[in-house]
Structures are given as C-alpha cells and as structure tokens.
Amino acid sequence: MGFTTPFINLIPPRIQFPLNYKGSWNASTNTPTLVSSVGTKGDFYIVSVAGSTNLNGVSTWNIGDWVVFNGSAWQKVDNSQNVVTVTAPLALNSGVLSIPVATTLANGYLSSIDWTTFNNKQIGLNILAVGATPNVAGMTLSGPNFNLEAATASFPGVVTTGTQTFAGNKTFSGTISASNLSNTNTGNVSLLSFGVTPNPAGLSLIGQQLNLEAADATNPGGVSTGTQTFAGNKTFSGTISASNLSNTNTGNVSLLSFGVTPNPAGLSLIGQQLNLEAADATNPGGVSTGTQTFAGNKTFLNGIIPQLGTTTQKNAISSPSQFQLFGDTTLGKLCVYISAAWQTITSV
Numbered sequence: 001m002g003f004t005t006p007f008i009n010l011i012p013p014r015i016q017f018p019l020n021y022k023g024s025w026n027a028s029t030n031t032p033t034l035v036s037s038v039g040t041k042g043d044f045y046i047v048s049v050a051g052s053t054n055l056n057g058v059s060t061w062n063i064g065d066w067v068v069f070n071g072s073a074w075q076k077v078d079n080s081q082n083v084v085t086v087t088a089p090l091a092l093n094s095g096v097l098s099i100p101v102a103t104t105l106a107n108g109y110l111s112s113i114d115w116t117t118f119n120n121k122q123i124g125l126n127i128l129a130v131g132a133t134p135n136v137a138g139m140t141l142s143g144p145n146f147n148l149e150a151a152t153a154s155f156p157g158v159v160t161t162g163t164q165t166f167a168g169n170k171t172f173s174g175t176i177s178a179s180n181l182s183n184t185n186t187g188n189v190s191l192l193s194f195g196v197t198p199n200p201a202g203l204s205l206i207g208q209q210l211n212l213e214a215a216d217a218t219n220p221g222g223v224s225t226g227t228q229t230f231a232g233n234k235t236f237s238g239t240i241s242a243s244n245l246s247n248t249n250t251g252n253v254s255l256l257s258f259g260v261t262p263n264p265a266g267l268s269l270i271g272q273q274l275n276l277e278a279a280d281a282t283n284p285g286g287v288s289t290g291t292q293t294f295a296g297n298k299t300f301l302n303g304i305i306p307q308l309g310t311t312t313q314k315n316a317i318s319s320p321s322q323f324q325l326f327g328d329t330t331l332g333k334l335c336v337y338i339s340a341a342w343q344t345i346t347s348v
Contacts, residue, residue: 018042019068027051027061039069046079306334314342 020042025032028051036056047065056073066077089107091098102108110118134140134149138157141147151157153165198204198213202221205211215221217229262268262277266285269275279285281293306325314326320337328335328344335342 019044024048025067027053037073041069041071044068
C-alpha cells in the first residue's frame with residue numbers, strides 16, 4: 001500500500017526497510033494473534049486497544065503504538081500520547097476524549113435544544129419592577145441579592161418569627177397561640193375591655209400577660225387546684241371526688257348535719273375527714289371486717305355460714321363467746337359453745 005508524506009514522516013529513523021501495514025491490533029486479547037520472533041519483515045500493526053501481551057519482551061502497549069517485525073523480532077514504535085485520567089466534564093473512552101451533554105446531575109456541553117429552553121426562561125424572568133423598596137409581591141433587589149421581605153404595616157411580605165405589625169384585617173382558620181399581647185390594638189381582635197380586674201369572661205391583662213383568673217364569690221373564671229368559693233348554685237353532671245370538705249356550706253350540697261357523731265346515714269365529719277362509720281348497736285353505718293353488734297333484726301337472704309375448721313382448730317379458740325357457732329369438719333357436725341364447753345348438735 002502507498003503512504004502519504006506525512007505518514008512516512010512518522011516512521012522512526014531506526015527502521016531502514018520497507019513497511020507493510022497489516023491493520024489494527026488488540027494488545028489486550030492479542031487479536032490478530034502475534035507470536036514472538038514469528039512474522040514477515042516489514043509487516044506492522046497499529047495498536048487499537050491497549051494491553052499487556054508479551055511480544056519479544058515488550059508487554060506495555062498503548063493506543064497508537066506501532067508493532068513492527070524487523071525480520072527476527074517484533075519491535076515497538078512508541079507513537080501513543082498517554083492520557084491516564086481526565087476531570088469532568090471531560091470523559092476518556094478507549095483513548096478518545098469527549099464532553100457529554102449536560103444533565104441535572106452532571107456538567108457538560110449545552111445542547112441546542114437546552115440552549116433554546118434556557119433563552120426562553122431568561123426572557124420570561126422579569127425583575128425590572130424590583131428594587132430597594134418592596135414591590136407588590138414584597139420582593140426587593142439589593143445588589144445581586146433577590147429578597148422576600150418581611151411584611152409590615154406598609155408593605156406586603158412574609159410572616160417571620162420576629163415582631164411584626166400587619167396592615168388590614170387578617171383571618172386565621174386555625175388556632176392562634178400568643179405569648180405576648182398588648183392591651184391596645186386595631187383590627188378585629190379587641191383587648192380594650194381587659195385590665196387588672198377580670199372581665200365578664202374571667203380574663204385579665206397584667207402587663208403583657210393575658211390570664212384566666214380563678215373564679216371566686218365575686219368574679220367568674222376558671223377552676224383552680226386551690227381553695228375557691230363560688231357564687232351561685234352549681235350542678236355537676238358527673239361524680240364529685242373531694243378529699244377535703246368543710247362542715248358549713250351554701251348551695252345545693254348540705255353538710256350542716258355532719259359532726260363527730262354519725263348522722264342518720266352513718267356519716268361523720270372529724271376535722272376535714274368525711275367518714276362512713278361502722279354500724280353498732282346504737283348507730284347505723286357500714287359493715288366492717290371486725291366484730292360488730294347490730295341493733296334490730298337483720299335478715300340474710302343467702303343464709304349464715306359459721307366459722308369452719310377441724311376439731312383441733314375448734315378447741316384452740318381462745319375464750320369463745322357464749323352460743324358461738326362452729327362447723328366442725330372432723331365430726332361433720334355443727335357445734336355451739338354453751339356453759340364453758342363445746343356442745344355437738346347431733347340432730348343435724
């Protein structure tokens with residue numbers, strides 16, 4: 001084959017014989033297969049894929065290198081320009097440098113379609129109306145900085161975490177939580193009726209603190225955990241639990257009949273303790289776990305079960321009472337204590 005003058009100028013001076021170009025050679029897979037010291041003088045290949053195939057002691061081949069057979073061995077003509085690493089957006093693929101198209105995640109060149117889209121967006125952005133004074137959208141332009149200003153009594157804007165005064169009436173669809181309120185304002189919220197003395201809703205304003213005062217005999221308000229005296233009668237639909245009650249009161253709940261002696265319901269009041277006393281032969285009350293003597297006849301619908309136990313347990317009772325009953329499980333009989341001895345009722 002014939003070579004142009006520029007191509008012939010690439011032949012190194014040490015090669016003094018005609019050359020015959022055989023094509024490209026893959027130095028990684030040794031394709032086509034080349035064998036050390038085997039070939040035809042003047043035949044040469046150009047490396048297309050870098051690799052480490054060993055030919056006559058040479059095992060480093062880069063893209064662009066020549067493989068020339070000199071009649072007895074294969075020689076390397078170093079014609080490559082090694083590019084090992086590149087920095088994005090440059091890319092190196094099989095020795096070829098390229099720049100990819102830019103994406104949302106990587107730099108690159110801007111395609112004509114993207115460039116047109118970008119230009120259209122540039123045209124659509126109008127900041128001519130923005131300056132140092134907030135525009136109708138509350139935006140300002142300070143040097144290169146585009147800002148959304150805080151709303152004031154004069155200009156629109158955003159709600160910040162700081163102190164702000166708004167112009168016009170505002171409607172809040174949710175709950176308003178405020179730690180500081182002044183006793184004067186304008187707008188739909190009026191605090192003019194607030195002061196140190198609770199208003200008809202029981203609210204007071206002391207400094208910048210809005211309070212729900214505790215109700216008393218004079219003013220409305222909230223129910224606190226402390227002692228309170230309420231005006232008027234109160235109706236409780238649920239259960240009232242009270243640890244402290246006084247023995248005097250007004251209203252629908254009356255404690256006038258309570259004292260140290262149990263009242264007709266068996267209740268007594270000792271200090272601030274309301275008690276249901278145990279019933280005895282004189283006073284009504286509750287049934288306790290101890291020994292009790294009741295006044296009047298009592299009817300037990302389900303019968304009476306006496307104390308039960310073995311004969312040994314019966315005889316071990318200390319000072320039984322006269323006519324005390326005992327069910328002796330050893331004898332299987334009912335016994336009664338009469339005249340200092342246990343008597344067995346044999347007829348049952």
